[in-house]
Amino acid sequence: MIEEKDWQVIKPRSSKKQYRVGILGATGTVGQRFIQLLDYHPQFKVTALAASDRSQGEIYANACNWRLPGAMPESVKSLLVEPPRAPLDCDLVFSSLPASIAAQAEELFARAGYPVFSNSSAHRMESDVPLLIPEVNHEHLALCNVQGKQRRYKNGAFILANPNCSAIALSLALAPLHGRFGVASVAVTTMQALSGAGHPGVASLDIADNVLPFIEGEEEKIESETKKILGRLGSDRVEHSPIAVSAQCHRVNVSDGHLLAVRVKLVHGAGLEEVREALASFRSLPQELRLHSAPEWPILVRDEPDRPQPRLDRDAGGGMSVTIGRIARDPVLDYRFVALGHNTIRGAAGAAILNAELLVAKGYL
Amino acid sequence: MIEEKDWQVIKPRSSKKQYRVGILGATGTVGQRFIQLLDYHPQFKVTALAASDRSQGEIYANACNWRLPGAMPESVKSLLVEPPRAPLDCDLVFSSLPASIAAQAEELFARAGYPVFSNSSAHRMESDVPLLIPEVNHEHLALCNVQGKQRRYKNGAFILANPNCSAIALSLALAPLHGRFGVASVAVTTMQALSGAGHPGVASLDIADNVLPFIEGEEEKIESETKKILGRLGSDRVEHSPIAVSAQCHRVNVSDGHLLAVRVKLVHGAGLEEVREALASFRSLPQELRLHSAPEWPILVRDEPDRPQPRLDRDAGGGMSVTIGRIARDPVLDYRFVALGHNTIRGAAGAAILNAELLVAKGYL
Amino acid sequence: MIEEKDWQVIKPRSSKKQYRVGILGATGTVGQRFIQLLDYHPQFKVTALAASDRSQGEIYANACNWRLPGAMPESVKSLLVEPPRAPLDCDLVFSSLPASIAAQAEELFARAGYPVFSNSSAHRMESDVPLLIPEVNHEHLALCNVQGKQRRYKNGAFILANPNCSAIALSLALAPLHGRFGVASVAVTTMQALSGAGHPGVASLDIADNVLPFIEGEEEKIESETKKILGRLGSDRVEHSPIAVSAQCHRVNVSDGHLLAVRVKLVHGAGLEEVREALASFRSLPQELRLHSAPEWPILVRDEPDRPQPRLDRDAGGGMSVTIGRIARDPVLDYRFVALGHNTIRGAAGAAILNAELLVAKGYL
């Protein structure tokens, strides 16, 4: 009844071979984003849905309480929701299973020969699992081969993880600075959106007229994952970066879009304009390869004094750009700025899809 | 820097003659919507901008604090903001001037030969001004001729108004019921979005953790305009409908989308399923004519128990569909339901644009 | 009209016999309100706590995540949370158990000889259970005797219920009008606060930038309970009032305070000033008896155009007054107004406590 083309954002840039895709955790907040972003995707077609909840056995139209603006894509309505177990009718899987379930379920999919693109935290810190942001550390995907050998996965299967939503936005902002000037330490204070907690997530009564200064496990994830993301690829593992990372995390009453107040200390001196320019001019491999979900600019620098803002900037670049503003010298560390990323697109479903697009382009699939 | 095509919603369906358009009140909330919706419009091209505030004399990029998600369209950035006085370099004007200024300014534009599509309340209740919703009372546009003669406007100029945002959503919901069963009385209780008050509008401190049971002039507008909209065209004026209309209006802490709890008493008996069907099957002249901004379905009926919702449904049909749910028999009047319309698209800028498209199609321009 | 003492924390008016009180559902939203309101109460002292969840066996300080502003009262911190089963160390119980559990648990407490003051919906519509609002239908408490005999409860035990939170505010507003002019029909549209759904209640992601047009069972409760509340006491039951009642219910993003847009049709004609005066001058038995929790004015009429508002008016009369504003003639029914009541004080815990105070005063305890 609702015209789905009105809701469609990302458009195909070319026609290529199509991979059949399974979504694990298909009824959740991130699962719905996967389905929305993959509707009309030129390379991936959703052919299987799985969930760990009681929705198993129903068709998706009945199993899923669709909570995104716009209508559920027609193409998935009649798919049956299955348990998150191989075999599934697909060539690869995107997983947004809860961490507790993902640990084993994703492992079993890889063991059964499926490439697994995981948004879960279960395997992120394992030494042979790439923690990938294509613009930041695409060379880490070489770990896929290491992992396949060590774990004896067949058919080129692997588990590849995207980082935590805040760690992605932070790492994207740090990447150009680290590359040019070296980052010695970073202190980030987050103001994170409600959708990051999934559904039902935070009780409305707890966040009404309020801010919550605690998100379970979040500060630890940002502090540890950022070091792995920015680490150097060794022979069979990533040497974590020695950057000192401090995170203070807060939940604010915003639907989508994580805001990060960042302070950085640089290894090498740099002028304010150099810092701005490093951020504003940053482009990387996904832009070169013109990957379907790659934004033209991974970082958008805005010079107005009151940007970025979640409601105005979260959808920039189709939700795949990080918007940065308020770049200034800092009296305690060297520089400070504010960064904003869409937590369920660039920070979750879109991140995993971009990873998969990179692996297609690099011949891993 | 932000790719504006990512933000674009409505796409041209065909290429036709282009009219040059001026926007009066271009820097305000509705003015910005006009510009957003007219970007890439097949028939209208924005060539002039005017505002009554101190932004006059600056280019739009500097004059306007753009507050819509997505970037300001490139095509208007370098246009100069002029005072709202003829002549302007355009064939017709869309006006979202404040009512106090609109009264005289719009009159002077019409007198100078410009067709005026007004979103202001200034002229709505004048007997020779059509108060137009193309799906509801397109025959009222015949008043344009009456008006032109009475007021001695030249060149086919006229003032044509779209109704108040809530009155539009209400009238669209009533139209199919009135047409089939007759509406004897209607009681509507609104929960209206913040954008309806423009900018700065409601102070955040007044609406935080709160509901405001008062919107100046709103109940009166809904009660009087609805009777004119649903009235019958006489020889030189509209005979207002005798329907009894009661409105209680509230401001809620929602960015966009007015929610209306409606109860109606019908003249002729009707079963619940007939009522639902009358709403769900409603289409009218704009759909027949395939007007560019006309949604495929002016009314979308949803049968889930918890719809419509502002955040999920306001953008349905590109913001031009009214979503209706919770249709049920009512113990006091006959039927009740909940309706939701996007107040700055279907309720303001989109309404005026659809009106202009109809007048183009009917040869009035 | 509002006097500042209405806003003070409620203070004892005299020293009387103290009853030992048990709270069923002590860890929930309403349970916490019971404990807060009973701290320093002159007649009731909390001596036992019970809950149906996994908090059983812990002391309250550990079992309860206290979510009200202000600290947990010292006096309950070391009480053990027990299962909701007799015997409990108390003379009477206040119950805010979930309806599914309350049905049997409350019955068993009454059977064991405890007077039960229930905020649950489980027994409200049973013919021998008083659905009591002391200002509205205090004569209904005579049903306690009927019930005791019919059910063979010992020691003067009974189950006495307070109505649904919205039904209480509505009935208080209708009582003076019904008494003087007769109410023929009433149509109420509610905008209800988050705390009414308990905790965790509504997911924050569902209500952010949104209104929900659905609260399970709420419209039915308001429509049926109001008729019983305003009904006439017969020999062994209440004859429900023939008033036609229509309710449309919405959840809004407000922490506390239900707002009701009300339209009424009266049996006997009345002028606007008479209607206002009937509301503003309303006082009843609890005020005469100077019950501890009775507000000086059960209804506060405000004449400003933008009142009542949840954030500003919910705590009037210590949360026990209903604030009414925007009284006006209505084109469809006869009169309309907006009413506001604190849903967890006058609409829940405070309602049950006032009921208990009345029964003490009347010698039922």
Place this chain on the structure above:
Amino acid sequence: MIEEKDWQVIKPRSSKKQYRVGILGATGTVGQRFIQLLDYHPQFKVTALAASDRSQGEIYANACNWRLPGAMPESVKSLLVEPPRAPLDCDLVFSSLPASIAAQAEELFARAGYPVFSNSSAHRMESDVPLLIPEVNHEHLALCNVQGKQRRYKNGAFILANPNCSAIALSLALAPLHGRFGVASVAVTTMQALSGAGHPGVASLDIADNVLPFIEGEEEKIESETKKILGRLGSDRVEHSPIAVSAQCHRVNVSDGHLLAVRVKLVHGAGLEEVREALASFRSLPQELRLHSAPEWPILVRDEPDRPQPRLDRDAGGGMSVTIGRIARDPVLDYRFVALGHNTIRGAAGAAILNAELLVAKGYL
């Protein structure tokens, strides 16, 4: 650690001489707080009201749109609102005038012999104006004498300022650490409430579903004022502290209560438990003197992982305590924690009143 009497409305501890007080800026957000907090104050009685807006010449009941929960105190309703010019019928003035007007108006009041307790930023950084927080730097009030001499004020008149709302909460949190271990640098990221911007302040449309990363002048104020507050009193001026201070400020959609994420580097090593203890045990002169508005504990340390929270903790100590939680070692600086203060009580009106109470106790008035 929190005792329930901390939450009670502040009560007189003894009866003393009463001073007649004038409020400058009486109709604003902070002006209303002054009036609310001074109602029933044992030492100060409001006898004069002034405002710079068009409310002059009306009685306060008509001039002021009272926006605090609870009713306007009876005692001020019939006071006339006068222009902010001497003479006023009072012994001293509290000023919350806008900075632009305060600069001259406050100077003229002091010149006319009135002690001026200013919440405005106009004179804060002048070398002979004490920037006072009684628990932190009460010795700075000796500057009043210096100032009186230098400026030749008569009758012991002076201008005494309280700091910016965020600077107060920050300085209170730093004071015990600075006293015991020395603070070398501090980086604070604020999430500030709407009431801090006054009324109308932030437009609701700008903050709905959003965070604003910019508050004009706020970062500068926090960075400079904190150094003066923590500076050492010299012979005729304060030597600003050499502490490095970095502030990033954000506006969040919360009515009252500023949340501060703080990181500190200490001069002398200290263990986590020592840091916690230094904060939790902090008391100072106002507590010794038992000043009326002094909270029993200026800092309340909470050990739950998810506190402090604005809605739950802002009213602690009658709004005069700062609540601190999440104390932990920090990988970049030495320690981090989250602090919460009520911005219009401890951060504005209450701050000025406590200052005045101290000056009474010290014989300056």
